[in-house]
Amino acid sequence: AQRVTQPEKLLSVFKGAPVELKCNYSYSGSPELFWYVQYSRQRLQLLLRHISRESIKGFTADLNKGETSFHLKKPFAQEEDSAMYYCALSSRGDQKLVFGTGTRLLVSP
Amino acid sequence: EAGVAQSPRYKIIEKRQSVAFWCNPISGHATLYWYQQILGQGPKLLIQFQNNGVVDDSQLPKDRFSAERLKGVDSTLKIQPAKLEDSAVYLCAGGQGMNTEAFFGQGTRLTVV
Numbered sequence: 001a002q003r004v005t006q007p008e009k010l011l012s013v014f015k016g017a018p019v020e021l022k023c024n025y026s027y028s029g030s031p032e033l034f035w036y037v038q039y040s041r042q043r044l045q046l047l048l049r050h051i052s053r054e055s056i057k058g059f060t061a062d063l064n065k066g067e068t069s070f071h072l073k074k075p076f077a078q079e080e081d082s083a084m085y086y087c088a089l090s091s092r093g094d095q096k097l098v099f100g101t102g103t104r105l106l107v108s109p
Numbered sequence: 110e111a112g113v114a115q116s117p118r119y120k121i122i123e124k125r126q127s128v129a130f131w132c133n134p135i136s137g138h139a140t141l142y143w144y145q146q147i148l149g150q151g152p153k154l155l156i157q158f159q160n161n162g163v164v165d166d167s168q169l170p171k172d173r174f175s176a177e178r179l180k181g182v183d184s185t186l187k188i189q190p191a192k193l194e195d196s197a198v199y200l201c202a203g204g205q206g207m208n209t210e211a212f213f214g215q216g217t218r219l220t221v222v
Contacts, residue, residue, distance in 0.1 A: 043213045045212075046211070049210075088151075095209065096154050096165060097152070098154075101151050102150075
């Protein structure tokens with residue numbers, strides 16, 4: 001069965017500190033992995049996807065198939081990074097998303 | 110901004126009443142999804158349309174939930190009769206095809222009392 005686990009409900013850091021939001025998944029096959037973000041009073045939007053292998057707003061995420069993880073990282077957190085972050089997966093050739101429960105990131109000045 | 114439109118934004122109903130939500134995806138997006146997001150959880154897929162056909166409704170509680178996308182554009186999701194556990198945010202999303210970005214609406218927050 002497809003499952004996404006985000007172990008932390010809340011992650012609180014100070015501005016300038018490194019951030020790592022954890023995501024583990026279970027899937028029999030080759031999934032597509034995504035990070036979606038929801039800023040306050042805004043809609044859910046795509047932050048990045050593993051196949052793009054790009055950095056968005058300073059965030060990166062590497063797919064580790066051995067550890068079945070897709071952790072989101074940023075070396076220096078900014079206050080505007082405060083938001084709800086959801087890890088999600090889909091099957092190749094499909095677009096249906098299975099979401100984790102989300103991690104709220106709070107970046108304090 | 111142009112994007113996925115959903116209405117209403119908020120709805121409060123009593124249990125056993127019926128309710129309907131509306132979604133208009135971005136023009137040209139053939140794929141449309143309805144997700145249910147219960148407080149403290151991630152969104153869970155209810156139904157997927159490709160144009161006006163249902164691709165996957167395996168997680169839709171069909172005894173009380175129904176959805177349609179008659180002309181392959183906008184869509185409605187109905188609950189009849191509602192239960193307390195249906196209280197959630199109902200999200201509509203659309204996309205252009207496989208492995209492309211899903212664009213989400215603002216959602217409709219339903220409270221069943």
